[in-house]
Amino acid sequence: MKLRRVVITGLGTINSLGHNVPEYFDNLVAGKSGAGLITRFDASLFKTRFACEIKDYDPEKFGIDKKDARRNDPFTQYALIAAHEAITDSHLDLDALDKNQVGVIVGSGIGGIETLLREIGEFYKGGMVPRFSPFLVPMMIADIASGMISMKYGFRGPNYATVS
Incomplete structure (x- = not known):
């Protein structure tokens, strides 16, 4: 190789x-x-x-609409914001790239912990009835950030998260 x-x-x-x-x-x-x-x-x-x-964080100030803010844990929003700044800073012509050769690797301590904590709180407030948002797992997994960045920019190379 x-x-x-x-x-x-x-x-x-x-x-x-x-x-x-x-x-x-x-x-x-x-x-x-x-x-x-x-x-x-x-x-x-x-x-x-x-x-x-x-x-003073407001997702809309960074171009993340209310629907996407509800569907993405803050850690994913932060990753999208940082990626946008990095791509802008690079001055790369994205249309000239072979997007099959462009990958996204995101490092995270844990992933969507805010989403997990909110869902656990709702579980306890709701009489411990096991009703969770269908977005719970996608919002909390660590590699969702790299996936969202890849989807936003059409990158089709390696895509994963490192968690430490």
Whole structure:
């Protein structure tokens, strides 16, 4: 088997220090911290009450409509946003590429944990009746992010997630 080169051609991010690469880099070199008090849920019962949340996040500001936001866990939305920035940053002519040779590999700590936690919460609130969203598994599996990116851009090369 002949090995081929892998080329990283663009950068993209959305994280607790910035909604894009320049914002992230500026905050990083300025020595700012992305950590702060948890605001996405009531953390008063936990010993640790701080995290590195993405502040002021609105999927529609990034071109993700309400329907797609409901059907994709935030981790997938973040992956789509970062991929879009990286592809834009690359200045690649996507129409000139052999999309069978373009792959997507996404690294994730766990996948759609927010979706899983929401569904578990609904399970307990609903008298523990086992009724779950048909989107539960697709929204929480780690490789859905690379799949959504591949589908959005028509990439048909290798597509998977690494989880650590």
